[in-house]
Amino acid sequence: MSVAAAVETVDLAVTPLRELNQRLHDLASEPGPRHWRVVNPNGAHAIACGLDADVEVEIDGHAGYYCAGMNKRATVTVHGNVSTGVAENLMSGRVIVEGSASQSSGATGRGGLLVVHGDASARCGISMKGIDIVVRGNVGHLSAFMAQTGRLLVCGDAGEALGDSIYEARLYVAGIVKGLGADCVEKEVREEHLAEVRQLLAAAEITDVEPASFRRYGSARRLYTFEIDNADAY
Amino acid sequence: MATGADWGLRESYLYDRRVIGEIQRAAREGIYDIRGFGAKRKVPHFDDLLFLGASVSRYPLEGYRERCATDVVLGTRFAKRPLELAIPVTIAGMSFGALSGPAKEALGRGASEVGTSTTTGDGGMTPEEREHSTLLVYQLLPSRYGMNPDDLRRADAIEVVVGQGAKPGGGGMLLGHKISDRVAAMRNLPKGIDQRSASRHPDWTGPDDLEIKLQELREITDWQKPVFVKIGASRTYYDTQLAVKAGADVIVLDGMQGGTAATQDVFIEHAGIPTLAAIPLAVEALQELGMHRQVQLVVSGGIRTGADVAKALALGADAVSIGVAALIAMGDNAPEHDEDYRALGSAAGFYDDWQAGRDPTGISTQDADLAARFDPELGGRRLANYLRVLTLEAQTLARACGKSHVHNLEPEDLVALTIEASLMARVPLAGMQQGLLDELADRVAVRLAEQTS
Numbered sequence: 001m002s003v004a005a006a007v008e009t010v011d012l013a014v015t016p017l018r019e020l021n022q023r024l025h026d027l028a029s030e031p032g033p034r035h036w037r038v039v040n041p042n043g044a045h046a047i048a049c050g051l052d053a054d055v056e057v058e059i060d061g062h063a064g065y066y067c068a069g070m071n072k073r074a075t076v077t078v079h080g081n082v083s084t085g086v087a088e089n090l091m092s093g094r095v096i097v098e099g100s101a102s103q104s105s106g107a108t109g110r111g112g113l114l115v116v117h118g119d120a121s122a123r124c125g126i127s128m129k130g131i132d133i134v135v136r137g138n139v140g141h142l143s144a145f146m147a148q149t150g151r152l153l154v155c156g157d158a159g160e161a162l163g164d165s166i167y168e169a170r171l172y173v174a175g176i177v178k179g180l181g182a183d184c185v186e187k188e189v190r191e192e193h194l195a196e197v198r199q200l201l202a203a204a205e206i207t208d209v210e211p212a213s214f215r216r217y218g219s220a221r222r223l224y225t226f227e228i229d230n231a232d233a234y
Numbered sequence: 235m236a237t238g239a240d241w242g243l244r245e246s247y248l249y250d251r252r253v254i255g256e257i258q259r260a261a262r263e264g265i266y267d268i269r270g271f272g273a274k275r276k277v278p279h280f281d282d283l284l285f286l287g288a289s290v291s292r293y294p295l296e297g298y299r300e301r302c303a304t305d306v307v308l309g310t311r312f313a314k315r316p317l318e319l320a321i322p323v324t325i326a327g328m329s330f331g332a333l334s335g336p337a338k339e340a341l342g343r344g345a346s347e348v349g350t351s352t353t354t355g356d357g358g359m360t361p362e363e364r365e366h367s368t369l370l371v372y373q374l375l376p377s378r379y380g381m382n383p384d385d386l387r388r389a390d391a392i393e394v395v396v397g398q399g400a401k402p403g404g405g406g407m408l409l410g411h412k413i414s415d416r417v418a419a420m421r422n423l424p425k426g427i428d429q430r431s432a433s434r435h436p437d438w439t440g441p442d443d444l445e446i447k448l449q450e451l452r453e454i455t456d457w458q459k460p461v462f463v464k465i466g467a468s469r470t471y472y473d474t475q476l477a478v479k480a481g482a483d484v485i486v487l488d489g490m491q492g493g494t495a496a497t498q499d500v501f502i503e504h505a506g507i508p509t510l511a512a513i514p515l516a517v518e519a520l521q522e523l524g525m526h527r528q529v530q531l532v533v534s535g536g537i538r539t540g541a542d543v544a545k546a547l548a549l550g551a552d553a554v555s556i557g558v559a560a561l562i563a564m565g566d567n568a569p570e571h572d573e574d575y576r577a578l579g580s581a582a583g584f585y586d587d588w589q590a591g592r593d594p595t596g597i598s599t600q601d602a603d604l605a606a607r608f609d610p611e612l613g614g615r616r617l618a619n620y621l622r623v624l625t626l627e628a629q630t631l632a633r634a635c636g637k638s639h640v641h642n643l644e645p646e647d648l649v650a651l652t653i654e655a656s657l658m659a660r661v662p663l664a665g666m667q668q669g670l671l672d673e674l675a676d677r678v679a680v681r682l683a684e685q686t687s
Contacts, residue, residue, distance in 0.1 A: 021453045045446045050383050050454030066450040070383040085437035089381055104437040108378040126436040129422040148422045224427035225410050
């Protein structure tokens with residue numbers, strides 16, 4: 001079996017997190033295994049963050065804060081739940097969470113794809129800057145707060161103040177939106193948006209949700225320059 | 235026409251001409267005053283302290299011959315590569331966006347010439363800035379504009395910004411006329427819109443989260459870089475202890491006089507505590523944890539002279555940072571631009587509209603024509619000169635106090651000119667002998683005992 005095809009297993013019950021991350025970081029400049037399996041993560045923070053290599057990392061269990069944070073190119077799959085800030089500031093690559101995620105999922109992400117198959121909590125996609133986020137379940141309050149660019153697709157419901165102070169990010173929600181935040185409005189779904197929804201669902205490998213069921217939300221652009229008559233929206 | 239100088243006219247203390255003008259401006263424009271610079275009100279400051287110098291009981295160093303070292307190492311707690319500075323004065327975070335590209339370049343040139351560091355700002359790192367800064371601190375702010383792992387690894391240190399002295403609890407602001415194509419691209423925003431930076435970090439809340447965030451930043455950078463935590467001076471004792479508990483290598487403490495590129499005037503003047511009051515709180519917090527000098531303290535907010543530098547160090551800081559003074563050294567508010575300033579409704583020495591992007595010196599602007607007026611080599615040279623003067627002045631005072639390193643300055647070298655400064659800085663009022671202080675304390679104790687009995 002070639003080195004590239006082998007699965008490198010790291011047991012976090014015996015291997016320090018620092019050693020795992022260092023070995024994964026070394027792949028940015030050195031050859032090594034391309035498929036990794038992390039067992040006994042036991043909710044550790046900062047697992048597989050800062051990667052810059054075409055590798056696949058599978059985490060067998062629950063991960064703590066900032067799992068796969070700031071990654072480039074890598075594919076990280078969590079067979080469990082994740083805590084705060086999964087895929088924060090993601091640059092590229094994919095992060096797939098089979099369970100649910102705590103708050104600030106995909107915060108400030110610049111690129112790549114985050115898929116959460118369960119629910120995501122509050123502030124999902126906060127300050128997103130180009131990332132695509134697909135949530136199979138629901139998202140909590142203040143999701144896409146100050147979202148700049150990128151796309152958030154929610155197959156379930158969204159909590160209060162969706163898209164508060166949003167800039168140019170595009171939001172799609174199939175379920176009920178409890179409330180829209182300042183300057184966030186519902187917008188018409190045209191054919192190009194439907195195509196975008198289909199593309200996001202396909203990228204997330206979600207086949208049982210009807211693309212036509214999504215409604216689109218975005219910025220009314222009323223807060224882009226200060227006007228005293230909009231002061232109550234600030 | 236009568237003027238205020240005429241007999242018989244009395245200007246109100248409460249409603250002086252500036253207050254009246256501001257009420258009228260607010261009524262006319264319907265928006266709070268947004269400006270740059272820092273607090274303009276008078277608060278107790280380093281000017282209210284004096285060095286005692288040597289005497290019969292203290293031995294000075296020879297002014298021009300005996301060595302008085304100025305080197306500082308920041309980030310000795312966890313980082314594999316601490317920041318080694320030749321002088322105890324660094325350049326505070328100022329963004330590309332707030333400042334022009336040539337101005338950022340000049341900051342790098344000036345700082346590098348004298349062996350100290352510069353800091354990015356709320357807008358990411360530019361290649362020019364990295365190229366011209368031998369030592370560059372990369373800020374992680376709530377907005378995360380331009381944040382990426384490559385620049386994190388290119389940086390020499392990371393500064394997690396929790397707060398800023400000019401606006402503790404406030405986010406950033408960059409008005410639409412400074413959002414050029416390049417600034418917009420770096421911040422992933424449309425061109426020309428008002429840019430509001432968040433006041434809270436998007437992915438952590440509170441000290442326990444901060445600890446995990448610092449761990450993530452260290453993991454991403456393989457524990458190479460020092461991680462600073464910058465706080466605006468407010469609940470300084472607690473903030474310092476919590477930042478240390480969270481794992482900070484360095485505390486950056488910005489007093490209320492700290493500068494800003496664009497903040498509401500009401501915020502600049504009415505939030506935070508003076509630098510003078512904040513330093514002893516931070517030092518006390520560090521000493522209680524046994525971490526003074528283990529976690530370094532960098533102080534900013536109103537550092538203008540070598541005397542300010544020396545006094546901050548004597549109170550327990552390891553280094554200071556300058557922002558406003560650095561811009562002034564590079565040409566801001568220079569008299570040769572007076573005519574241009576007057577055309578903008580200001581004057582040399584008063585200009586604070588750094589938010590407006592029309593700076594005739596080419597420093598606080600994104601206008602290509604204005605920015606082209608600024609010579610980064612000359613600006614860098616002037617900044618280097620100024621940093622050298624600050625250092626020489628601090629050394630002069632340190633030698634006079636008999637210190638072979640500026641870090642050997644201590645509170646015992648200082649006295650205060652006012653009761654307020656004495657209480658804030660925790661140094662005796664000039665002329666007050668310990669015996670008298672003890673006697674006063676005894677009298678108060680007796681009275682307190684009588685009241686409680």
